[in-house]
Amino acid sequence: MASFNLTPSDTSTFILSGIPGLEDAHVWISIPYAICYIFCLLGNFSVLFVVGKEQTLRQPMYLLLCMLALTDIGMSTCIVPKALGIFWFNLKVITVSGCLTQITFLSASFATQSAILVVMGFDRYVAICNPLRYTTILTNTRVATLGLVSLIRGIIYVLPMPLMLSPLPFCGNRIIPHMSCQFIPVAKILCGDLTFYRLYGLVMTLTLVGSDLMLIVLSYSLIIRAVLRISSQKAHQKALNTCTAHIGVMMTSYTPYLFAIMTNRFGESIAPHVQIFLANVCVLVPTMLNPIVYGIKTKELRDKMRKNICRL
Template identity: 80%
Template sequence: MAAFNLSPSDTSTFILRGIPGMEDSHVWISLPYAICYIFCLLGNVSVLFVVGKEQTLHQPMYLLLCMLALTDITTSTCIVPKALGIFWFNLEVITVSGCLTQITFLGLAFVMQSSILMAMGFDRYVAICNPLRYATILTHTRLATFGLISLIRGILCALPMPLMMSQLPICGKRIIAHTICEPILVAKILCGDLTFYRLYSLGMTLTLVGLDMMLLALSYFLILRAVLRISSQKAHHKALNTCTAHISVMLMFYTPYLFFIMINWFGGSIAPHVQIFLANVYVLVPTMLNPIIYGVKTKKLRDKMKKFICRM
């Protein structure tokens, strides 16, 4: 409780205000946060447990889904506990190192999730376009190598921004009108030349996300071309049905992200509390829905989940 006595002028801390102007409603606003987090943990932990326990699910598609579940848990855990602390107990103080750590882990989880979605697109491409070589192309060793590479890629992409911020002095008020340490808002209270930050943010969006989306588009172009060559209508439906879960998760991830980027760049007229809501919806809702979508759309996983629930 001593944290309440800290002031915004404390040189080692920031103040997260939650949702400014809606302080009286913070308790009610916290309910969807808590519900999303509970469902996120239940869904993703269930996926990890069922896939880990069932030998028949030790296939590339489900192992990639486990990687996605880990990034979802990381993302929501970086955000929700601190947000609930603000809403319930007015724990608005966060250390500068804690703030930069949050930015790092959110960036790491985002880059890894984008990489995993790209790998899932490649997985669907091999399964449909080259099914006879599926087991030899997507081996466990290659998946482990991919996981390590995506982790290294995430670290290399996520670290420069907080490292740059840690070197700049803070000259503005140490108040961040948000529930999380949004990099754009942190940058606004820093002194010095922010050219690197702006170029890095733009470069990350255009190269990293743009590259992953281009590779995903190429995968689905090749999948569609292969499916159209199949004469059987039933085979058409079966082939495309295996992609629906991934397409849904992919759209849920990239569409809000691009929309959120547009808001940050051009949405100056949008009320701050609306922007905060949209930012949290973009992060929290997919982490909750991803395991549900795959559980509903993937028959083998759905059946194993049912057996697991019945045993409980």
């Protein structure tokens, strides 16, 4: 392992401690992290490759899957390479600007992904409740515009965070007991009262996630109402099958994230390594599972993937 003669009081850097209390097990802990990251990259790049290569898949639903894949790659890449550097080479030092950049990209990726999930819910609503107008309502151009709006919204959501943190004084101990820079762990080493920063992060996160979840619930409430009006059992099954993958992705994306947020802010009695584990599960597990869920539940995508794999 490399060693560094750096002091926690260095005003230009922070020190990421990794997982406090489990330093001796860092090498072993790195194995599942590396495996998850490899599967995430393979799965999401496979989706991008197949959709880009197959003309028949250049439809709104699959363009949204590509956007989701890009956010998955972005979120995992924000965390895993630095974490593996800590685990394998003891590269614990990160500059202040690098830390704020990590916060910005990670939060913006999640906010963008959340917006894309809302658009995907709207896509399923139009496909089931108004199928005859689907191609006119959701054109590729319109979907691309919605994707751009999702990205801009994510940037607007996260921009105040580094702007708030950068001018503030940090206490003498600049060690962050975490394996990545995230808003709350960094805010905890600020000098002074943290009440405002805790409340700001909590309110902004719950507002963003809450509004997105409300829109998704509304979409699926209308979908369920439309499905119940269909008399054919076969049509029932077909309509529900088109939504299963999206519902699975939402569950894997939002559930661990909300749980980690609550634990990070109100779980002082929970061991730090458990909090860190939950914070990373909410990033790594969804990014790894999303392409698998869509690959299994979306027949056309699954068939095209199988065809391209057989050609290799």
